Amino acid sequence: MKYDYLIVGAGLAGAMFANFATKKGKKCLVVEKKANIGGMCHTENVDGIIVHKFGAHIFHTNRKEIWDFVNGIVEFEPFVNTPIANYQNRVFNMPINMNTFNQLWGVITPYEAKKRLQSQIVSNDSPKNLEEWVLANVGSDIYKYLIKDYTEKQWGKSCTELPPDIMRRIPIRYTYNNNYFNDLYQGIPKNGYTNFISKLMSGSDFQLEIDYFDDKEYFDKKADKVVYTGAIDQFFNYEYGALEWRSVMFDEHVYDTDNFQGVAVVNHTDLTPYTRTIEHRHFQHKCTSEKTIVSYEYPCVNAENPCYPVPTEENINLYSKYKAQIDTSKYIMLGRLAEYKYYTMNEIIEKIYDKYKGTCD
Numbered sequence: 001m002k003y004d005y006l007i008v009g010a011g012l013a014g015a016m017f018a019n020f021a022t023k024k025g026k027k028c029l030v031v032e033k034k035a036n037i038g039g040m041c042h043t044e045n046v047d048g049i050i051v052h053k054f055g056a057h058i059f060h061t062n063r064k065e066i067w068d069f070v071n072g073i074v075e076f077e078p079f080v081n082t083p084i085a086n087y088q089n090r091v092f093n094m095p096i097n098m099n100t101f102n103q104l105w106g107v108i109t110p111y112e113a114k115k116r117l118q119s120q121i122v123s124n125d126s127p128k129n130l131e132e133w134v135l136a137n138v139g140s141d142i143y144k145y146l147i148k149d150y151t152e153k154q155w156g157k158s159c160t161e162l163p164p165d166i167m168r169r170i171p172i173r174y175t176y177n178n179n180y181f182n183d184l185y186q187g188i189p190k191n192g193y194t195n196f197i198s199k200l201m202s203g204s205d206f207q208l209e210i211d212y213f214d215d216k217e218y219f220d221k222k223a224d225k226v227v228y229t230g231a232i233d234q235f236f237n238y239e240y241g242a243l244e245w246r247s248v249m250f251d252e253h254v255y256d257t258d259n260f261q262g263v264a265v266v267n268h269t270d271l272t273p274y275t276r277t278i279e280h281r282h283f284q285h286k287c288t289s290e291k292t293i294v295s296y297e298y299p300c301v302n303a304e305n306p307c308y309p310v311p312t313e314e315n316i317n318l319y320s321k322y323k324a325q326i327d328t329s330k331y332i333m334l335g336r337l338a339e340y341k342y343y344t345m346n347e348i349i350e351k352i353y354d355k356y357k358g359t360c361d
């Protein structure tokens with residue numbers, strides 16, 4: 001059978017494209033190399049606990065039409081992320097806000113907090129590395145308690161070796177507000193992301209445990225166009241070299257309690273080897289399990305599970321070289337792996353919604 005589109009990858013990008021294409025009457029075949037759909041958003045229901053297999057995923061958007069769109073696919077339960085940071089057993093609210101300033105310095109008012117923060121700033125008009133940039137923007141205490149060790153663990157490099165622009169910005173609020181995201185609409189699919197992605201793909205044919213590269217020529221012939229959501233360097237057989245990624249290893253533990261850490265997300269901002277612990281049951285409005293599941297996140301390099309692109313000049317140039325080679329009459333490159341870009345879920349959904357709601361060409 002000939003399809004309009006072959007979609008490589010059953011993650012969010014592939015599933016969103018499939019949803020719009022099938023709505024336009026196009027025939028799609030999705031091939032996925034893993035044994036499950038969902039990509040990085042994959043969730044599993046383990047005895048009533050919805051486990052985010054590849055890290056905590058919280059959907060957020062400011063656009064009502066996008067919130068309505070996702071809720072038209074499956075029900076999303078509102079969820080507000082209020083993570084905490086643990087530095088040598090001192091606990092701080094995140095993102096940095098008046099609660100954090102109170103915990104750090106005992107200050108009560110925004111005026112006192114601003115004054116204290118200003119007194120720590122090391123002015124520097126041209127910071128050469130991340131450490132200098134952070135010290136020039138938020139000063140020494142925030143750097144020490146919340147940023148330095150966490151960032152160095154995450155990237156496997158010293159902050160003095162990291163470029164200043166690796167951190168887009170440090171959100172700081174002078175209000176008592178622990179809501180991590182600023183967006184108006186925030187939530188998690190009630191029955192997990194894999195169910196959401198499966199519903200997005202209804203109407204498409206799909207095959208699991210099929211690697212497109214096992215027979216690229218054969219799969220290319222199956223459709224007029226190919227929507228590719230895998231890694232761009234692999235697509236070109238690493239002709240110019242491999243792009244660099246940072247990864248995370250997830251170590252899951254089951255505990256005989258219904259509340260292990262009191263919150264869904266804890267950032268470990270000291271030298272503890274893991275960066276975050278995620279207690280999945282706290283993402284659910286109601287979880288009746290008598291047990292709990294906690295994932296420990298260990299940053300690492302693992303080509304099998306690329307998580308975060310490493311935006312050095314070298315990698316960006318390498319990506320541009322690959323991008324220039326794409327035959328756009330046949331291939332559409334979509335998603336975080338194919339575009340070598342960290343996308344949040346709403347960014348993927350909004351991009352595909354805006355681009356393809358009228359047409360799929």
Ligand SMILES: Cc1cc2nc3c(=O)[nH]c(=O)nc-3n(C[C@H](O)[C@H](O)[C@H](O)COP(=O)(O)OP(=O)(O)OC[C@H]3O[C@@H](n4cnc5c(N)ncnc54)[C@H](O)[C@@H]3O)c2cc1C
Binds near residue numbers: 013054230
């Ligand atoms: C740790 C972590 C936490 C995150 N938390 C959040 C969050 O809280 N909120 C938020 O909005 N976003 C979050 N994100 C971002 C979110 O995961 C991405 O936006 C989303 O997964 C992107 O989907 P994708 O389809 O581009 O990529 P993927 O999910 O990676 O899907 C690509 C799919 O293609 C398949 N594939 C690749 N190559 C082949 C091949 N050769 N043949 C067949 N199949 C192939 C892969 O197996 C995979 O299933 C997080 C990301 C990470 C890494």
